[in-house]
Amino acid sequence: MxxxxxxxxxxxxxxxxxxxxxxxxxxxxxxxxxxxxxxxxxxxxxxxxxxxxxxxxxxxxxxxxxxxxxxxxxxxxxxxxxxxxxxxxxxxxxxxxxxxxxxxxxxxxxxxxxxxxxxAAFGLTEAGAGSDAAGIKTTAVLDGDEWVLNGTKQWITNGGEAQIYTILALTNPEKGIRGASLFLVEDGDPGFTYGKKEDKMGIRASATRELIMKDCRIPKDRLIGKKGTGFITVMKTLDVSRPSIAALAVGLGQAALDEAVVYAKQRVQFDKPIISFQAVQHMLADMAIQVEAARSLVYGTARHIDAHPKDMSKGSSMCKVFATDMAMKVTTDAVQVMGGYGYMKEYPVEKMMRDAKILQIYEGTNQIQRNVIGQELNKEYA
CATH class of the missing domain: 1.10.540.10 (Acyl-CoA dehydrogenase/oxidase, N-terminal domain)
Incomplete structure (x- = not known):
């Protein structure tokens, strides 16, 4: 299109x-x-x-x-x-x-x-605070001209590889998440270290590590925005970035579809390429429909966000859910079309299927995204 x-x-x-x-x-x-x-x-x-x-x-x-x-x-x-x-x-x-x-x-x-x-990397998630960002325990206390951070961030993409990290920490724990602020921490700051590199199911070409802050001292001017506005900035950031995850899903779905179609044209059974069989054609057709529908939603949402940056939570969540669910299904179907070959590491769809799963999990699980969409609908129909 x-x-x-x-x-x-x-x-x-x-x-x-x-x-x-x-x-x-x-x-x-x-x-x-x-x-x-x-x-x-x-x-x-x-x-x-x-x-x-x-x-x-x-x-x-x-x-x-x-x-x-x-x-x-x-x-x-x-x-x-x-x-x-x-x-x-x-x-x-x-x-x-x-x-x-x-x-x-x-x-x-x-x-x-x-x-x-x-x-750069983004430090939000903690062992006890995944979908529930309000559960963060990392703190930041002002000591003279320095902020002192203590806590651990978990599952951080680019951890140990990035040079700067945006970290959400509580500056007023009594207010809960409304007392959270954002900070910029640099690789090499005193008291800032990394955990082991995680051994993941998929997206293994990326690095995922813990960020450990133990009396980590940073200059006072590393506060991002105003004190106490950290969570608001995080939500604005995620609203803008979730279509990016949806875009990864579209690219992955397209790649899986491409591999499945090429294979189906080459693989001969019963003296015919398997793409000539209606059962296979219907699988490929559904895959193509889902990829293109996801692409249209993601592109439309991204353009809407650029034009209307204050009205994006529902659309951002919708494209993230739809596209990443699509990627999981399309990669699974690609493996099915390719049969035993699809299950082998010699062919890329095996990796694609493993990679697809994380898209439904990170930057807000698809269940949480459905909560966001439902809450926005509730407001619209009040």
């Missing part, structure tokens, strides 16, 4: 697809097998200037919106969701600075993030 992309948008999409074909696909099986962080590929992505998409022009970036980000992520995910997740997590980590950071903070950190010489 023609989505009427501008020349610049088509360039972003073409550049990301070229990176997928030339840099990501040849390495994805090896990275998955070795559980190896794709740092070299991220540097290639930086050379192609895609890291600049997230950053406003006045700080050295492209100044793209949600839609431009979605276009890049979809194509990178066609190559490998693990690599694309690392790229997406960088955007998630720097968005709070873009949304609420001071001019001085933006001038200091955003240019390096735009050129990809510095990477």
């Amino acid at each position: 023609d989505y009427f992309l501008t020349e610049e948008q088509q360039m972003i999409k073409d550049t990301a697809r070229e990176l997928s074909e030339e840099k990501i696909i040849p390495k994805r099986a090896e990275l998955d097998e070795k559980n190896e962080f794709a740092g070299a590929i991220l540097k290639d992505i930086a050379k192609a200037d895609l890291f600049s998409i997230f950053v406003p022009e006045e700080y050295g970036g492209f100044g793209g919106g949600c839609f431009e980000t979605v276009l890049a992520l979809e194509e990178l995910a066609r190559g490998c969701v693990g690599v694309a997740t690392s790229f997406a997590a960088n955007g998630l980590g720097l968005l709070p600075v873009v949304i609420a950071g001071s001019k001085e903070m933006k001038e200091k950190y955003l240019p390096a993030l735009a050129e990809g010489s510095s990477w």
Whole structure:
């Protein structure tokens, strides 16, 4: 379908697809097998200037919106969701600075993030605070001209690889989540260390680690926005970033569909390619319908967010749910179409099926997204 992309948008999409074909696909099986962080590929992505998409022009970036980000992520995910997740997590980590950071903070950190010489990560989740962000225990106490942070963040993408981390911590625990603030922590800050690298089912080309803060001291000016507004900034960040996860799902679904169709045209049974059998045709048709429907919803939502940034929670959650549920089904069906071959690591759909599962979990489980959608509907029909 023609989505009427501008020349610049088509360039972003073409550049990301070229990176997928030339840099990501040849390495994805090896990275998955070795559980190896794709740092070299991220540097290639930086050379192609895609890291600049997230950053406003006045700080050295492209100044793209949600839609431009979605276009890049979809194509990178066609190559490998693990690599694309690392790229997406960088955007998630720097968005709070873009949304609420001071001019001085933006001038200091955003240019390096735009050129990809510095990477970011986002520290929200804790052992006792996943879907329930109000359960965070990490604290930040002002001591003279420094904030002292104590706590642990869990399942952090780019943990140990990024140079800057946006961390949500309680500055007024008596107020609960309304007493939370956001901070910028740098790799190498005193009292800031990492846990072991997690051994995951999928997205193994990305790095996931704990962030450990034990009397971690950072300068007073590393507060992002105003004290006590951290959770508001986090919610604004997630509303903008959830279509990115949906875009990963669209790219993954398209890749799985491509593999299944090519295989079905080549695989002969009963003296015919299996694509000639109606049972297989119907599976492929349903897969194609679901991928294109998800793409339309994600693109439409991203454009809506860029045009109406204050009205996006429901749409953001809807595209995240629909697209990631689609990816899980389409990758599973791709394995089914390919039969025993699909189950073997020699073929990429086995990896795609493993990668798909996390999309329904991270950045807010699909069950939580349905809660958000239901709550918004309740407000609309009040």
